[in-house]
Amino acid sequence: MKIPISYNWRNLWTRRLTTVLTVVGISLVVFVFAAVLMLSQGVTETMVATGSEDNVIIIRKGSNSELASSIMRDQIDLISTFPELARNKDNQPYGTGDVVTMINLSKKGSKDMGNIIIRGISSSAFELRPQVSLVNGRWFKPGQMEVVVGNRIAEGFENIELNGQIEIGSKKWTVVGIMDAGKTGFASEIWTDAELILNEFNRQNAFSSFTFRLANMKDFEIIKTKIENEKRLQELEVKQEQKFYLEQSEMMAGFIKGLGLVITIIFSFGAMIGAMITMYAAVANRTVEIGTLRALGFPRRSILTAFLIEAMALSLIGAAAGLALASLLGFVSFSTTNFGTFSELAFGFSLSPEIIGYTFLFAIVMGIFGGFLPAVRASKMNIVNSLRAGG
């Protein structure tokens, strides 16, 4: 019942100029579509990588970022006594009370300023965040006006280099090290001693968050209930660290996805109309051929299928080309404002099997919409009239 597939390929090849133009149109839309998903995925991955699966973070209830949160030193001390926390051989819990605040610095090569997160950390921060490592210089010494900066901001801001001086609060601090934090949000932060930041910003004993590790992650629910039921810890919220960062990424990832998809859908109409015009032209050019196929006994269905396959082939080739182009974005990373905190966050495009799947699905839908009406027209043609069209 079917017209051989080579018939479709050779027809596409015969009119290769229009084929290429149509494919280019489709691939550009596919490129934008995939890029948007990859960007949103990149944000999510960055945030998820920032948190560790076996860390627990405590913030103030209702504050969706550490910037807006506070937890007092005596609350941290109290939680530190809970037996569920993992401890080192000196019986000290693995935990860090962090003070998180924001400063404004000038970007390289422009007059723009950017907000950067300063994180004051306590002793166990490095054990809790193994994804962070020093690549240059040394770690800051506690009590000294020294900072270590993330590699991602070292690239984009003035004076953020080894031995550079930056202004935090009212004083000048020296950059003594550069840390590599992979694809995490920490790569866009400046780290120093928590006590100095508490002091500099007059926060008395108000930290922003307390992050710790449990001896056994199975105890998560136990410690959660314990903290929620303890009068002195009432206003605090207990979260798995990774989940906490994932939630933070949702707003921004959602924004990128939403805006991007609206734009691609508008573009996709252009591509679909392009495909439709191409297919209508193909049907008109092949009127006699269609009449002949029908006379030979091919049913309407075969004609419909043949033209749909052709439209689908156009969109699938377009999808492959668009995806190939989009995958090059994997090498691009950029920095933008994290809408959750309004601080700078560096992240990249990330391609996943799901994105490839969605992209092909999107292209198939474009192919069906672009190719359906022309294919229906082809299949509805009257045999005698289409044969007469040639004479």
Added chain:
Amino acid sequence: MSTLVQVNQVSKIYYRGTIEIPVLQNLSLDVPEGEFMALMGPSGSGKTTLLNLISGIDRPTSGSIVIAGTDIAKLNETQLAKWRSQNIGFIFQFYNLIPVLTAYENVELPLELTNLSKKEKKQRVEGVLNIVGLSDRMDHYPKQLSGGQQQRVAIARAVVTDPTLIIGDEPTGDLDRKSAEEILNLMDRLNREFKKTIVMVTHDPHAAEKAHVTRHLEKGELMVNGDGK
């Protein structure tokens, strides 16, 4: 010889908007099995229309057309398409080969509608291409062939399914004398050697001479003087 095609009291009216264009009026025609019939007549007399009705690509306004016992006016569209693929071999004036398919693939095309195995298809296609003398041109595309060669491919395509009836609408109308002669000889051979029934429309008296019988159509009516030889 038994009657293969029975056209009974057939009328065909085309409509252009509300205007009626009567093309055939109460036309009756019998074609015996094994016949090679030529249909002649002035332009616009309804020759193509009659062929379209007999080959089942168009339907009569009234009357019946019975071919090998099947009243084709009673078949629905799907049945009719299937019936055509099994019973009719078409030869068109402008060959109507598929330009993107090779000679071999063009001939193989009607076999896609059958359940034949790959091997059987190959045997048949090579067989008919051999009969039309184009075994060495199998891989050529239509535009690489002369008009006469293209029409021979079209004839191969028309007979590859071993149809009941071969229909030709001015099969030599677009060809030079020599090529036309080759095509007519080929059709004559199909009729004599392979016992194919052929109905052919032509404007060329020389072509009509090859047929056993010539019928004349004028203004939608058949002339009575069937000059059988």
